[in-house]
Amino acid sequence: MAHDSFDIDRPLSAEESETLVAWRRQLHAQPELSLCEFDTQAAVRTALVSMGYQPIAVGGTGLAVSVGTGSGPALLLRADMDALPIQEATGLPFASQRPGAMHACGHDAHTACLLAVARRCKQHETQLPGRLVLAFQPAEENGRGALAMIDAGLLDGRWCGDPTLQVAAALGLHVWSSQGVGTVSAVAGPIMATVDEFKLVVRGRGGHGALPHQAADAVVAAAAVIQALQTIVSRQTDPLLPIVVTVGSIHGGMAFNVIAETVELCGTVRSFDRALADRLPTLLPQVAADAAKAYGATVSANYQRNTIVLNNDPTLADLVATAAGRCNQVLHVDRQMRMMGGEDFAYFAQAVPACFFFVGCGLPNGTSEPHHSPRFVIDEAALPIGAEVMLNSALAWLETAPRSGSA
Numbered sequence: 001m002a003h004d005s006f007d008i009d010r011p012l013s014a015e016e017s018e019t020l021v022a023w024r025r026q027l028h029a030q031p032e033l034s035l036c037e038f039d040t041q042a043a044v045r046t047a048l049v050s051m052g053y054q055p056i057a058v059g060g061t062g063l064a065v066s067v068g069t070g071s072g073p074a075l076l077l078r079a080d081m082d083a084l085p086i087q088e089a090t091g092l093p094f095a096s097q098r099p100g101a102m103h104a105c106g107h108d109a110h111t112a113c114l115l116a117v118a119r120r121c122k123q124h125e126t127q128l129p130g131r132l133v134l135a136f137q138p139a140e141e142n143g144r145g146a147l148a149m150i151d152a153g154l155l156d157g158r159w160c161g162d163p164t165l166q167v168a169a170a171l172g173l174h175v176w177s178s179q180g181v182g183t184v185s186a187v188a189g190p191i192m193a194t195v196d197e198f199k200l201v202v203r204g205r206g207g208h209g210a211l212p213h214q215a216a217d218a219v220v221a222a223a224a225v226i227q228a229l230q231t232i233v234s235r236q237t238d239p240l241l242p243i244v245v246t247v248g249s250i251h252g253g254m255a256f257n258v259i260a261e262t263v264e265l266c267g268t269v270r271s272f273d274r275a276l277a278d279r280l281p282t283l284l285p286q287v288a289a290d291a292a293k294a295y296g297a298t299v300s301a302n303y304q305r306n307t308i309v310l311n312n313d314p315t316l317a318d319l320v321a322t323a324a325g326r327c328n329q330v331l332h333v334d335r336q337m338r339m340m341g342g343e344d345f346a347y348f349a350q351a352v353p354a355c356f357f358f359v360g361c362g363l364p365n366g367t368s369e370p371h372h373s374p375r376f377v378i379d380e381a382a383l384p385i386g387a388e389v390m391l392n393s394a395l396a397w398l399e400t401a402p403r404s405g406s407a
C-alpha cells in the first residue's frame, strides 16, 4: 500500500497520537479491578460509539466490535482493561483518583492503543481487506477475562449472532518497562509461563514452648518445607527447563511460648514446558509432605493452575516482527525475550494461532520501576508505536489470510 494521507496504514497523525494519550490518561485516572471494569467499559463504549461502532458487552465487563469487509475468517485484536489493588504513588497529574486501585501494569495503555486502531479502521473500513474483531477484555490480572470472552462466543461469532465471524488468529500487546521506547519484541514459541498457585497447611501438634519433645513443631516443619521446595528447581527438574518456585506468604503461631500446631504457606510456580508443568501438581505436594514428615508433621495441599503457558505462533511472530520493522519509530525488533510472568492471552493462543508482542515503554534514563510497582510509569511515546505495530500487523495478516466469500 502507498503511504498517502488517505491510506489506512499511514503513521498516526499528531492529532491521533494526542487523542490516544488522552484516552490513556482518562483510563489511568479511573482504574478498576478485575471483573469490576464498569466505568472503563462505559468509557470505551462511549469512545467506540463516537467512532460509529455499536459495541456489544462480552464476558461481563468486556466489550467487542467487529470492523471490515467480506465474510472470511477474522483476526482478533485484544486489549486488557483491568487495574491492580495498589495505591498509586507516582504523583502524576493524571494519577489514580481511586484509593487502592492503580493501572500499574499498563492495561490502560493497551486499551488506548486498541481504541486508536479501532478509530483508524472505522474511518477507512472499506480499505480493510477482511474483518477484525476488536476485544476489550476484562480481568486479565486474575486470569479469568479471556476465558469469559471465549465462553461468550468471542471466537465463533456467537457474541454478535454472526456465525460467519470465525476468528482464525489473534494478536495482543503488552507495554514493557524494562525495554526502552523503540524496542518491540515478537518472539516465537513459549514466551510467558504457566501461573500455578498453591496453598499448603503444615500440621503438627501444638504444645508448650519449653517442651518441644511433647509436640510436633509446625514452624520448624514449615521452614524445612520452604527449603525443600527450592530443591524442585535445583535438584528435581531439568536445569535446561526454566522454573520458578516462590513462597509468597507464611502464617502460623499465636504466642512466643506456644509451639504452633499449623502453618499456612501460599506461593506460585511458573514454568514453560508442558510435561514439566504436568508433573508439578503431584511433585510439589509430595516434596512438601516428605520434608514435613521428618518433623512429625503432615501437609495438606491445594494446587491449581491459573493460567497456561503462552505460545506464540512462529509465522505470526515473523509477521509482527516484519510489520514492526516497517514502523519509523521502531529502532530494534527483539526476537528473544521470554519471561516467567503469566498472561491469560494464552487462552486465545491455545484456541487459534496467535502472537503476543511487547512494546518497550521504559523511561529514557533507564530508571523505570517494574510493572505492579506503586511507582510504575510509562513513557507515552510507546503508545503510537503500540497502535501502529498492531495496525500494521493486522493489515499484513488480512492481506495474506485465506478469504472466503468476499463481499
Ligand SMILES: [Zn+2]
Residues within 6 Å of the ligand: 104, 105, 141, 371, 372
Ligand atoms: Zn500485570
Ligand SMILES: [Zn+2]
Residues within 6 Å of the ligand: 105, 106, 107, 140, 174
Ligand atoms: Zn499486564
